[in-house]
Amino acid sequence: MQVVWLRSSLALRDLQAFIQHTVVYCKMDPKLKKTKNSSSNSANSPDSTHSSFPFPDEVLERVLSFLHSHKDRSSVSLVCKDWYNAERWTRTKLFIGNCYSVSPEIVARRFPRIKSVTLKGKPRFSDFNLVPQHWGADVHSWLVVFAKVYPFLEELRLKRMTLNDESLKFLATSFPGFKALSLLSCEGFSTDGLKAIATHCKNLTELDIQENGMDDLGGGWLSCFSENCSSLEVLNFASLNSEVSFDALEKLVRRCKSLRILKVNKSITLDQLQQLLVLAPQLIELGTGSFQQELTPLQYEGLGIAFSNCKNLQTLSGFWEDTSLHLPVLYAACPSLTFLNLSYATLRSGELAKIVAHSPNIRRLWVLDTVGDKGLEAVGSSCPFLEELRVFPADPFEQDLHHGVTEAGFLAVSHGCRKLHYVLYFCRQMTNAAVATIVQNCPDFTHFRLCIMNPGERDYLTNEPMDEAFGAVVKTCTNLQRLALSGLLTDLTFEYIGKYAKNLEALSVAFAGSSDGGMQCVLQGCPKLRKLEIRDCPFGNAALLSGIEKYETMRSLWMSACNVTMSACKLLAKEMPRLNVEVMRDEGSDESQADKVYIYRTVAGPRRDAPPFVVTL
Amino acid sequence: MAMSSEESCSYPEESELELGLGLSLGGGGANSKTKPSPAAVEATMAGHWGQYARILTAKDFRSVVSPKECSSSSSSSSSMTKTNNNPSCGVKRTAEPSSPPGRSGASQVVGWPPLRNYRIQSLVNHAKSPKTEEITPAIDKCKNKTTIVDKTNCGSNLNRNVAKEKGLLKTSLFVKVNMDRIPIGRKVDLSAHSCYETLSQTLDDMFKLSAVVGARRSNAEEQVLKTRRSRLLNGSSEFVLTYEDKEGDWMLVGDVPWEMFLISVKRLRIMRTAEANGFGKCTLAYALSCL
Numbered sequence: 001m002q003v004v005w006l007r008s009s010l011a012l013r014d015l016q017a018f019i020q021h022t023v024v025y026c027k028m029d030p031k032l033k034k035t036k037n038s039s040s041n042s043a044n045s046p047d048s049t050h051s052s053f054p055f056p057d058e059v060l061e062r063v064l065s066f067l068h069s070h071k072d073r074s075s076v077s078l079v080c081k082d083w084y085n086a087e088r089w090t091r092t093k094l095f096i097g098n099c100y101s102v103s104p105e106i107v108a109r110r111f112p113r114i115k116s117v118t119l120k121g122k123p124r125f126s127d128f129n130l131v132p133q134h135w136g137a138d139v140h141s142w143l144v145v146f147a148k149v150y151p152f153l154e155e156l157r158l159k160r161m162t163l164n165d166e167s168l169k170f171l172a173t174s175f176p177g178f179k180a181l182s183l184l185s186c187e188g189f190s191t192d193g194l195k196a197i198a199t200h201c202k203n204l205t206e207l208d209i210q211e212n213g214m215d216d217l218g219g220g221w222l223s224c225f226s227e228n229c230s231s232l233e234v235l236n237f238a239s240l241n242s243e244v245s246f247d248a249l250e251k252l253v254r255r256c257k258s259l260r261i262l263k264v265n266k267s268i269t270l271d272q273l274q275q276l277l278v279l280a281p282q283l284i285e286l287g288t289g290s291f292q293q294e295l296t297p298l299q300y301e302g303l304g305i306a307f308s309n310c311k312n313l314q315t316l317s318g319f320w321e322d323t324s325l326h327l328p329v330l331y332a333a334c335p336s337l338t339f340l341n342l343s344y345a346t347l348r349s350g351e352l353a354k355i356v357a358h359s360p361n362i363r364r365l366w367v368l369d370t371v372g373d374k375g376l377e378a379v380g381s382s383c384p385f386l387e388e389l390r391v392f393p394a395d396p397f398e399q400d401l402h403h404g405v406t407e408a409g410f411l412a413v414s415h416g417c418r419k420l421h422y423v424l425y426f427c428r429q430m431t432n433a434a435v436a437t438i439v440q441n442c443p444d445f446t447h448f449r450l451c452i453m454n455p456g457e458r459d460y461l462t463n464e465p466m467d468e469a470f471g472a473v474v475k476t477c478t479n480l481q482r483l484a485l486s487g488l489l490t491d492l493t494f495e496y497i498g499k500y501a502k503n504l505e506a507l508s509v510a511f512a513g514s515s516d517g518g519m520q521c522v523l524q525g526c527p528k529l530r531k532l533e534i535r536d537c538p539f540g541n542a543a544l545l546s547g548i549e550k551y552e553t554m555r556s557l558w559m560s561a562c563n564v565t566m567s568a569c570k571l572l573a574k575e576m577p578r579l580n581v582e583v584m585r586d587e588g589s590d591e592s593q594a595d596k597v598y599i600y601r602t603v604a605g606p607r608r609d610a611p612p613f614v615v616t617l
Numbered sequence: 618m619a620m621s622s623e624e625s626c627s628y629p630e631e632s633e634l635e636l637g638l639g640l641s642l643g644g645g646g647a648n649s650k651t652k653p654s655p656a657a658v659e660a661t662m663a664g665h666w667g668q669y670a671r672i673l674t675a676k677d678f679r680s681v682v683s684p685k686e687c688s689s690s691s692s693s694s695s696s697m698t699k700t701n702n703n704p705s706c707g708v709k710r711t712a713e714p715s716s717p718p719g720r721s722g723a724s725q726v727v728g729w730p731p732l733r734n735y736r737i738q739s740l741v742n743h744a745k746s747p748k749t750e751e752i753t754p755a756i757d758k759c760k761n762k763t764t765i766v767d768k769t770n771c772g773s774n775l776n777r778n779v780a781k782e783k784g785l786l787k788t789s790l791f792v793k794v795n796m797d798r799i800p801i802g803r804k805v806d807l808s809a810h811s812c813y814e815t816l817s818q819t820l821d822d823m824f825k826l827s828a829v830v831g832a833r834r835s836n837a838e839e840q841v842l843k844t845r846r847s848r849l850l851n852g853s854s855e856f857v858l859t860y861e862d863k864e865g866d867w868m869l870v871g872d873v874p875w876e877m878f879l880i881s882v883k884r885l886r887i888m889r890t891a892e893a894n895g896f897g898k899c900t901l902a903y904a905l906s907c908l
Contacts, residue, residue: 128728185733211735239735294864344739394740396730426730453730
């Protein structure tokens with residue numbers, strides 16, 4: 001009898017099917033078992049005894065095909081060699097959280113039947129310019145291997161990877177059945193690459209381009225979709241600024257009857273939007289174009305009607321160049337909304353209040369802090385089902401305290417929205433007491449990301465550090481998975497984290513802590529920690545080395561502008577051969593200082609594509 | 618309330634230098650224009666770093682208690698400065714005893730507050746809209762500095778990519794300019810200007826509105842021309858500057874604040890008042906007389 005631990009998120013239906021099959025076939029004759037050829041696997045398979053499991057492999061594979069979560073699949077693959085083989089033959093979706101933790105060749109050997117790949121590259125702090133240019137994470141070497149091994153690849157989702165137009169062209173021409181491309185926070189390519197995708201991928205269902213460091217050379221790529229292309233379900237080009245041919249877009253929307261997600265860019269005007277909505281009332285997610293246009297009363301009415309005809313609309317975003325004049329056209333669509341992204345619209349409190357009054361079913365809300373505390377009060381009273389709130393700063397470099405939101409707004413939301421479990425909150429002032437009350441109101445936080453924008457800011461009422469605030473968070477929110485710290489913090493915060501945050505998986509630290517002890521507490525106290533990113537903290541070698549055995553259980557550690565030296569890094573690298581310890585030194589700094597350290601577990605050995613400024617020890 | 622553009626920015630050159638840092642890599646041309654502050658010079662180490670200043674991190678400001686006064690214009694430029702081929706961003710130097718007073722906090726630090734470049738870029742662009750009037754002067758000042766450096770480095774390919782990646786410089790705002798009776802139009806980069814005056818001067822140069830093409834001009838004529846330029850906009854010369862806005866209407870240049878103009882302009886047209894097409898002579902004359 002084998003025991004398999006699976007995550008509780010496994011769908012009940014899947015689990016029932018799994019158990020049903022398991023029970024039925026346990027009674028079968030063991031002699032019916034056949035083994036599949038598992039050559040060249042010995043290097044990769046885990047140490048396990050070969051058990052005479054009473055399943056034919058085909059049955060086991062059928063059963064395992066119900067499993068979709070890659071974490072469950074990883075658990076399954078560790079049970080025994082048969083299960084490992086069955087799992088690898090049935091896995092169709094590949095998720096690689098760190099592209100350097102494994103090589104394309106290793107992946108290709110283990111999984112022969114991959115249809116969908118998700119790849120993440122650079123450390124998260126690269127989004128904030130902390131990682132130099134040309135650091136790596138180029139997708140091309142992966143594509144070359146995939147072209148050989150997975151010619152029927154259908155989906156590619158990249159996050160923080162580097163790719164150029166040549167790679168996009170290669171992708172477009174190497175996989176005849178390619179369907180879905182999603183690029184988030186990637187860089188190195190231009191709209192010419194998108195032209196290749198639109199031209200060559202005849203069965204494209206998804207093109208999702210978000211917030212990339214790309215060159216926008218014009219909107220001509222949209223016109224490259226062939227007139228036979230009618231399979232699009234997802235089209236998101238909201239973050240591209242160039243004007244596209246509305247004629248081409250209109251025709252595309254008209255013939256793609258399965259289109260469910262459409263996010264246009266700011267070149268699309270309101271009356272053009274109306275025409276699109278009339279063509280696609282089945283949309284589930286809509287990103288508007290520019291909201292700033294003088295509308296005639298007739299146009300205004302037409303737009304309102306178009307919105308009210310979109311009965312399936314669940315997500316609204318866009319609102320570039322907003323003007324509050326036209327927001328009422330949305331009201332008819334608001335009741336069915338579950339996600340409202342207003343984070344590019346400089347709305348005031350009154351305007352937001354009106355919108356949320358019409359949107360009682362909102363689960364996720366993103367806003368700019370121009371709505372102020374008053375706007376958030378309105379959210380608190382109108383949105384009882386709210387689960388996620390993100391408040392971004394409209395003016396992040398402004399010092400004046402009179403702008404944006406304060407602890408009052410957050411408090412107001414927590415009073416009214418007891419189901420809140422995800423928050424990202426940028427503010428200029430906060431108090432320990434407020435945070436303690438907030439988490440008492442909403443003890444189910446899984447993601448708590450508080451950014452008090454001035455580094456090292458104290459509790460503005462008591463002038464104390466913000467230790468007690470985050471202490472309250474970790475004590476009360478036992479399900480906390482992700483935490484981002486800010487404000488003036490001593491080692492006490494980290495003691496609290498190490499002591500209470502037993503489910504913490506990701507921690508982001510900046511300008512905090514007093515000594516090595518802080519980091520040590522976290523490394524020793526948080527068993528589920530996978531991602532730790534630290535910048536500008538007084539943690540040194542002792543702290544780094546205290547985690548020497550922990551890093552192999554984590555995805556990665558980033559430390560920059562701390563007090564770590566090369567000697568400690570070298571020691572770590574020597575002791576732990578299955579870690580890559582990469583150091584980047586700032587020009588002109590001391591030879592012995594390790595200014596930026598990136599440590600991650602890997603089965604692929606040291607990077608072969610590291611640029612000269614990245615030193616692998 | 619005291620806004621960034623009026624703030625006593627103790628080290629204006631330093632902020633310009635920091636901005637120049639990223640953009641002049643490989644060229645080094647712009648830096649000769651700015652005088653590095655003594656602090657920056659002292660900081661630089663041997664070899665390739667030359668006149669580059671470092672990007673300040675919050676460590677330097679630990680000693681500063683109150684983050685209140687700060688010039689957010691220069692700060693926004695420095696905080697968004699991203700080094701490019703230079704392998705290091707955020708060069709640290711050994712603790713400098715005399716940190717510049719009055720500059721600290723979020724605005725001085727690379728990558729803080731933690732917002733993606735895309736979002737910051739959108740905010741900068743949005744800040745030019747009339748709604749957020751307070752920040753407009755700050756952004757203008759920002760823009761001026763960046764465009765000064767930009768011009769001197771336009772030879773470098775790197776520059777354009779770097780500028781984009783920084784998220785600070787908006788992609789240039791080239792619009793068409795046509796003039797009555799001249800079949801070939803020109804293009805002008807509106808983001809290189811910060812007010813109507815410089816724009817009209819540029820257009821004057823482009824189209825040689827003195828109508829003495831190729832002829833050599835005497836000093837007296839130059840004086841006349843100079844006077845003429847500044848009159849391009851007030852309707853009393855023989856030329857009128859108009860623009861087509863986002864809704865397709867032709868409007869007279871000069872009515873709205875510069876930033877608002879930038880948002881709505883699609884292209885420009887220099888009309889001859891005597892022969893303005895589509896306008897009755899009387900209509901245009903009437904319109905102009907109302908100015």
